[in-house]
Amino acid sequence: MQNYNFDSCNAFVTPFTINPKLSGKLDNLTFAVKDNIDIAGYKTSYGSKPWLNSHPPAVSHATCVEQLLNAGACCVGKTISDELTCSLDGESHFYGTPINPRAPERIPGGSSSGSASAVACGLVDFAIGTDCAGSTRVPASHCGILGMRPTIHRISESGVLPFAPSSSTVGIVANNVTVLEKVMTVLLASPEAEQPPINTLYLLEDAFSIADPEVNTALQECILQLKKIKNIKISSITLSDTVGEKTNLEWWLENIFGVIQCVEIWNAVGAWIEAYQPEMGPRIQDSMNHFKQFDRSTLNHALSLREKMFSKIAAFTKPGDLFCFPTVPMIAPLKKELDDQQKCRDYYKRTMSITSFAGVARLPEISMPVTKVKNAPLGLSLAAAHHQDEFLLAATKKLFASFLL
Secondary structure, eight states, X not given: OOOOOHHHHOOEEEEEEEOOSSOSTTTXXXXXXXXXXXXXXXXXXXXXXXXHHTSOXXXXXXXXXXXXXXXXXXXXXXXXXXXXXXXXXOOBTTTBOOOOTTSTTBOOOSSSHHHHHHHHTTXXXXXXXXXXXXXXXXXXXXXXXXXXXXSTTSSOOTTBOOSSTTTOEEEEEESOHHHHHHHHHHHTTOOOOOOOOOOEEEEEXXXXXXXXXXXXXXXXXXXXXXXXXXXXEEEEEOHHHHHTSSOOHHHHIIIIIHHHHHHHHHHHHHHHHHHHOOOOOHHHHHHHXXXXXXXXXXXXXXXXXXXXXXXXXXXXXXXXXXXXXXSSSSOOXXXXXXXXXXXXXXXXXXXXXXXXXXXXXXXXXXXXXXXEETTEEEEEEEEOSTTOHHHHHHHXXXXXXXXXX
């Protein structure tokens, strides 16, 4: 991999330096901030130049940024976000496409595209992103780095632009599992506590069945590596097994996650779009038209279904349990490949079907870079029970080490 700098990486909207306020657990670490998160004195673009031009500078740092500065980390800039954070591909209409240094001919993934690129290019130790339908996990997998979506609302979203509030959370990308753990324990305000041993690793067959055959083949080799670890039970399971009724991930996306997301996103940005009629990229324009026209009468049923599925997954998952599945169903598409509408629909439908699992069940999830297909990175995800973020971090540290031997 060639050496990248701030210019050649195209990950940053605005580079700058904000020194840490205090010394702490994150001393000597540098980080970048996705440009839907406030930095005092700077405008937050939300990945859109019309949004940038129609909003004032932030008057204070987002709470998560304050936490990191107070723990000894140094902030070095704001990174490119996909437009209105409503994308998983990273091909920005306004800011261009950040480099995916592990596969330069391919997209970095989004919407935390710049954050993932900055980390993968080695320009920062870690970066803050956000994640609703995979916006931290997807670019982590595509760029060959670690990415964590924590339990929803465990990290403060104060100073983070709203998107789909009941599903969106702050996330972190990093190259190093030790750095990821340090950063997350600061943001989660984690108490010192011994974590349970790993009991059962459930292979979520629904997610594997959605993935490309070549992805499954590569990941099955990784599963064999995990099976060598002593005292961990590995068992295949379906979504229907976990909730006790016939269902699958595609159904979750269509009837639960996708419904709630459509309503909440239009609530977050619809008034601004209607008032300003801003320029938008063609994919985002299509998405916003869909959200505007969406039949909101289905919302109550979707919300009821989400609570039902959340409760069933929570009842099923015991201390020490993990779910394991492909982070994404395919390697990163080539740049401009998603201009083909059929390929774009396939990419989004299959990817969001997998990412909706943690979204509906409110599970913390970490994508680990474990293998490559066609010389492009591929992530394997672990998800733990609701609010078991610290256990997930400890388990990831142990399991990820098996891929580094």
